[in-house]
Amino acid sequence: MITWRRDIFSLWKKMVKNERIKQLSIKENFKTRFLQQYRHYQSNMHIFHLKPSQFSKTLDELLMFLAQVAHCYPDETKDFALDIRDALQRxxxxxxxxxxxxxCQALILLxxxxxxxxxxVLELFFEMFRVQDKLLRKTLYTYIVSDIKTVNQKHKNAKLNTTLQNFMYTMLKDNNPVAAKMSLDVMIELYRRNIWKDTKTVNVITTACFSKVTKILVAGLKFFLGTDEEEDHSDSESDQDEQKTSKELLTGFRVGKKTRKRQKKLKRALQNIDKHKKSKKKSEVFNFSALHLIHDPQGFCERLFRQLEGTTERFEVKLMMADLVSRLIGVHQLFLFSFYPYIQRFLQPHQREVTRLLLFAAQSSHDLVPPEIIEGVIRTIANNFITDRNSGEVMAVGLNAVREICFRCPLAISEDALHDFSEYKTHKDKSVMMAARSLIQLYRKTNPDLLRKKDKGKPTEAAKDLKVLQYGERDTHSYIPGAEVLKATEDIEEEEEEQEAWESCSEEEEGSEGEWIDVHHSSDEEGNKVDDSQVPATREEQVLKAQQVSxxxxxxxxxxxxxxQIQAVRQTEGMSAEGLNNKKRKRELEEEEQDRGELLQLSMIENVHKKKAHDKDSRLATVMAGREDRPKYTHGPQKMNPHASTTNKDKARKKNYTMIKHKVMNKKNKRSFRDKxxxxxxSLLKKQKAKH
Incomplete structure (x- = not known):
């Protein structure tokens, strides 16, 4: 047995040795052929440098062959990649x-x-964005993004990233606008994929906002505004397919010959329609982090506003620049007092995109701006929008804009102006009435002293803790407001000890023979358990309890x-227990607080309350509801007894015409002489009347 195993092992060693020798011999034979092809490539490259514009099929095939097998002979091909790079660069x-x-494909393989x-490689590809070849630029763009993503997949390659970012900073200033635009697109795409999501990338992109090329300027503005949409690189045929519906495409496919080519074309068109629908459903995303990563927001904002004042771009581009300026002012709480008189000039009801301009005015307001500066904006809105000569929708939009400005700067409105706006709470137009009441509700929570006594409403629990802040004053706390409703650590430990004591007593009771065991509870003399989560009665006790918990x-x-939730309840509950069941108002207040984010939404300005037009389903439901008590509609006179028999004349009406045709024809042919x-x-009388 042992001898047989040794023979098998020696035979296996010989086979392995022979296989290695065979592989080495094959590799040597391939090496000879490879070197022959490599020398052939070198001779073709010399010819290529003499006539670089001429196409060579032999060189084309040799490049792809050598690029695919170059890693097998690294010593022989150490200069191959550099030769290709130099040839492309020249x-x-x-x-x-x-x-x-x-x-390019050979260089990508290497x-x-x-x-x-x-x-x-990447620096060369960035420079090749200058080439007038759209397919090549698209290929290079895709590869650059994927290669940088692969390099930074496991860990950030800071050295490579810094080198490329510095190079791309120079590319953004390139004289070729196409190359600069493609370089900017690469940086934006890397930021979106969380590969280059750092301050250096953001501040390099800020330079695009001052470009003289409109496409680069718009791309930089859209990046910070977060409204950039993916470019449609599809051809005209796919664009036409997207305009059609899936039903039309399927109907058209039924006509004609059912070939495989037509079936593939139909499938591709249906996929484009589904993709287009999904892209429409995507919600708008704002680059909050990009706005916060700007190094010098004050200087950037001032420079951008100077460009806005002197630009000759289209109105849409001006709106984007004004939008970015207002967002920077609001997010970073900047001081740019000349922006408010500039925006006031466009606050007219007939102005195009006036709701967006009102949004910019509200977006650029914050509590550090002096109230007398923003007061001019409110006065302009009041004079141009909140007047009885305008329609209800215009007045409601103006009141909504005033409300959003006052939400960010409560001291911007005077007492007389607030009283005037409050009078619209009884306006006949519902949208104006709701907008005025929302403004009153805002000041009930911020500064009820500015309201009239009849508009202050019932005092709430939150009104006890309300502190009216002056200009520049901050309301800071050393605790979490509302934390007094929670339990402190000592209370939780005490409950845990009581629970453990109760469980131990239960175990002893199970092991005992029916004896009673006294268990101590934290209760009063009447034996009622004290509710530790009960809110203290006085203000001082609340603060102490909240500090203890926090x-x-x-x-x-x-x-x-x-x-x-408790804080929201206090906004609606009065000092008495009458407002405890006001669930609808609590829910509305919670939704309102959730809607207010870091940036203002356009829907808050355009929030006009009016009855929506009925669609087909709602109209049909209304019609059917009105027919509930109505008797069933019937045609002609009805029988008193529905179960009574019918005459032959009634039966003949329900018969097919061919069954009674002979009777009808005979009746017509057998007219009497008197009937004739x-x-x-x-007929003679009719003709005589027609003549006269």
Missing amino acids: HCTVLDRTLRMTF RNKGLIAATS TSRILTQEEFRKVQ QIALRN
């Missing part, structure tokens, strides 16, 4: 279109196999949610 503009694409550094432990998300006389007389 002749990329005059190369044949097909041969240039082959050069880069993927690690035979050339990423920096040299400093003793870390609150969970559920506890924070509970505190927010009457018919002739009537």
Whole structure:
């Protein structure tokens, strides 16, 4: 047995040795052929440098072959990648279109196999954005993004990123607008994919907002506004397919010959329609982090506003610039007092996109701006919008804009102006009435002293803690407001000890023979358990309890949610228990607080309350509801007894015409002589009347 195993092992060693020798011999044979092809490539490259604009099929095939097997012979092909790179750098503009694409694909293969550094390849590809070849630029754009993503997949390659960012900063200032635009698109795409989401990338993109090329300027503005949509690179045929519905496409496919080509075309068109529908459903995303990562927001905002005042771009571009300026002012609480008189000039009801301009005015307001500056904006809105000569929708939009400005700067409105706006709470137009009441509700929570006594409403629990802030004053707390409704650490430990004592007593009771065991509870003399979560009665006790809870432990998300609910309840509940069941108002208040984010939404300005037009389903439901008590509609006279028999004449009405045709024809042919006389007389009288 042992001898047999030794023979098998020795035979296996011989086979492995022979296989290795065979592989080495094969590799040597391939090496000879490879070197022959490599020398052939070198001779073709010398010819290529003499006529770089001429296409060579032999060189095209040799490039792809050598690029695919170069990693097997690294010593022999150490200069192969650099030769391709130098050839592209010298002749990329005059190369044949097909041969240039082959050069790039070969260089991409060598880069993927690690035979050339990423920096040299990517910098070359950025420079090749100047080439007038759309397909090549698209290919290079896709590869640059994917390669940088691969390099930073496991960990951030800070050295490579810094080098490329510095190079792209110079590319944004390139004289070729196409190359600068493509470089900007690469940086924006890398930011969106969370690959280059740092301050340096954002501040390089800020330079695009001052470009003289409109496309680059708009791309930079859209990046910070968060409204950039993916460009449609599809051809005209796919655009026409997207305009059709799926039903029309399927109906058209039924006619004609059912070929495989037509079936593939139909499938591709249906996929484009589904993709177009999904892209429409995507919600608008704002780059809050990009706005916060700007190094010098004050200087950037001032420079952008100077450009806005002197620009000759289209009105849509001006709106985008004004939008970005207002967002920067609101997010960073900047001081740019000249922006408010500038925006006041466009606050007219007939102005195009006036609701967006009102949004910019509200967006640029914050509590650090002096109230007398924003007061001019409110006065302009009041004079141009909130007047009885305008329609109800215009007045409602103006009141909504005033409300949003006052929400961010409560001291911007005077007492007399607030009293005038409050009078519209009884306006006949519902949209104006709701807008005025929302403004009153805002000042009930911020500064009820400015309201008249009849508009202050019932005092709430939150009114006890309300503090009217003056200009520049901050309301800071050393505790979490509303935390007094939670339990402190000592209370939780006490409950845990009581629970453990109760469980131990239960175990002893099970092991005992029916003896009673006294268990101590934290209760009063009447034996009622004290509710530790009960809110203290006085203001001082509330503050002490809230400080104790806030400093003793870390609150969970559920506890924070509970505190927010209690705070919302206090906004609606009065000092008495009459408002405890006002669930609808509590829900509306919670939704209103959730809608107010870091940036103002246009829907808050355009929130006009009016009855929506009925669609087909709602109209049909209304019609059917009105027919409930109505008897069933019937045609003609009805029988007193529905079960009574019918006459032959009634039965003949329900028969097919062919069954009674012979009777009808016979009746017409057998007219009496008297009937014929009457018919002739009537026709003669009719003709005589027609003559006269």
